[in-house]
Amino acid sequence: MSTSTQAGPGAGNSDPYAAGDGYGTTDGKVFTVTGQDWDEVVAGLGEAGDAERIVVNMGPQHPSTHGVLRLILEIEGETVTEARCGIGYLHTGIEKNMEFRTWTQGVTFCTRMDYLSPFYNEMTYCLGVERLLGIEDGDDPVPEKAQVMRVLLMELNRISSHLVAIATGGMELGALTVMTIGFREREQVLDLFELITGLRMNHAFIRPGGVAQDLPDGSLDAVRDFVKLMRKRLPEITAMCNANPIFRGRLEGVGHLDLEGCLALGLTGPVLRSTGYPWDLRKTEPYSGYETYDFDVQTWDTCDSYGRFRIRMNEMFESLRIVEQCVGRLDKLVGAPVMVADKKIAWPSQLSVGSDGQGNSLEHIRHIMGESMEALIHHFKLVTEGFRVPPGQAYVPVESPRGELGAHVVSDGGTRPFRAHFRDPSFTNLQATSVMSEGGMIADVIVAIASIDPVMGGVDR
Template sequence: MQKVNRLKPFFENIAFEREDNHMIVNFGPQHPSAHGQLRLILELDGEKVSKATPDIGYLHRGMEKMAENMIYNEFLPTTDRMDYIAATANNYGFALSVEKLIGLEVPRRAKVIRMMLLELNRISSHLFWLATHALDVGAMTIFLYTFREREYTLDLIEDYCGARLTHSSVRIGGVPLDLPKGWIDGLNKFINHLPLDIADYEGLLDQNRIWKMRLEDVGVVSPEQAQSWGCSGPMLRGSGIAWDIRKEEPYELYDEVEFDVPVSTTCDSYGRYKLHMEEMRQSVRILKQLIPMYAETSPEIMAHAPQYISAPKEQIMTQNYSLMQHFVLVTQGMRPPVGEVYVATESPKGELGFYINSQGDPYPYRLKLRAPSFFHTALLQEILVGEYLADVVAIIGNANIVFGEIDR
């Protein structure tokens, strides 16, 4: 390694200028289209990329290390900071894995509320994806429209849990609150209107010549590549492989609701765009079925497991033993059984997995966060090769990567 000092910064021994047609461009980490802190070292041959080296770690906070030093309930708000576009999906993935670890069944109403929040998060994330992706490609109008609708999803989430970005709206063992009064009406209004809005976006983009030129046959991911690189979510379904964890390994009540898994066989960015649009429609479809399901449930929202989960507030305030248990759970934390568990959920970006190794302590011995964007970013080094420099931004935007969960 070269000797580093203040006057001679360290650039991995890369020559940034050469005499022939070759050139090395340092893209990011502070680039508006890098969707966070992505640094790409691009070797160019003329205008074509001959080698791409993504460099990550600019947002590394050591979440896995933090998890080893926190009790399980303490770690839940930290998961908000992974995929901050859809924070509930992370909260939920973590809560579900701990529930699997301790073998807990969540009340039905909590399941319905969780699913509502998850689907709202999916819509919000996809809207955000479309907004930023279209902005990168040069379509400003879409950005303004989608952010308006995203605002409504955030309002609904805010009405529920009080937060717009870092929700922490799920607890281990259920959800903290029942739906507030009038929330369902707001949701109804929103989901009745959203399909019209999606039609508007498609009206603006589907046959748009520039949009099609920038996206069609750009960022092609073959099914073999998608499997080998561990792609998941829309990146995988965009390559023609119908795999949605909600459908294949149903959690919560996803086996009771009807929805389709859209697949695109074109393998390119345009196909993935159509896929995201269709997924939003399917989310609306799920939400529509959830509203009558909610009305039929009984009012419990937290699981009853005194060893692991605190009793409801009224009980804590009236019964001495519940108060004692609550005190122990807050100060020492729950102690799950010895063993390990890997739970994957379908987050808006793909397969979000939590591997937890518990040794019976209040702190997990090892917690590994499997973030979908991490693997999609690794894939960039293969799919960017041979593309034009101008398409690099389109492909990064299309891959739907979020740096909170890549660097963790």
């Protein structure tokens, strides 16, 4: 690897990030660090002599920068004078691919965007499709049991996502105990997901019109056991972190961003609520019956990384409250439908979880293959072609663990989305990287990024 000095932005270097093209830096000599050891950097600086600034690439690789995120840092000593994000290293083309699949198949794609909160990706997309179909306020609405199951899965997903945020944030600080405990508890949630949906991640379980299948036997008891376990363990995790002066010292006052800055950049989620502003779509623009659940919006007033950590911890307690209410309601809805009655929209596969975690029920196969030619034709047509959605467009946001997640769904009257575009909170919240990091130490950049909790699958979708 080589180093170089250049006179002025962009001179003799094709990398605009290295020389500062378009990044507002002033003319002058630049020393670009391109992967060498720090001793080599120091030696190179001595040879350059008159270099006025150093540009360092941080990432894109694990660990330390929250996934495949590239940070371009201009530093003076160990102080960051300029910070910019370089994204696109996890690009999947999910939104474009959805234009070539049926409306139901689109769920299989969008669930893979923010892979730490897949149910929220599915939910915002399905809510948009249901609004276009008129299911939202029509004669055949999404059944109550499906709505409660959606809320149950989303709140369990909020817990698992926040556990990863705290675990990976701890790892990036060097607090490996926090990392270990966070992932240990997350495994409990993924076990529940596997029991209920057949998969631990990327479920494609929430479908337009309801959910793919009913709750399996024993699932509610498993959820109760999980709630009981977490009510014991969450206070232990909270106390361990809050009582650790090193942990608090690394977070307090770091990544500061006030309410005015959040509103100017369009930031949502724990970053916004750490300013004391109680904006939560579950309360302000409720969906799926959230207005009927008893829970509190968690806020903090420090505008820093420590406040965002405390909010995520407190939100997990609130999610447990909601989960308990969901379990109580589901106890009274045994045998109730989980999909709209309109067979032109309802997914026909009648999935049941078998020994392999998936598969059509034998009763459904017997019906379509040996009893009803009409049912077989309908099954084949709906699987291969899908249903038609009236022309129009809809945007229905949800409150994901990272903030406002919304799907702008456009239909031209066909069986596939004309356009599906997602407002991912990780993409929007990453705008705060520079204002949170500039003027601080290099080590504090890691803390600021971790407090945003970006998931690059959602950013680079």
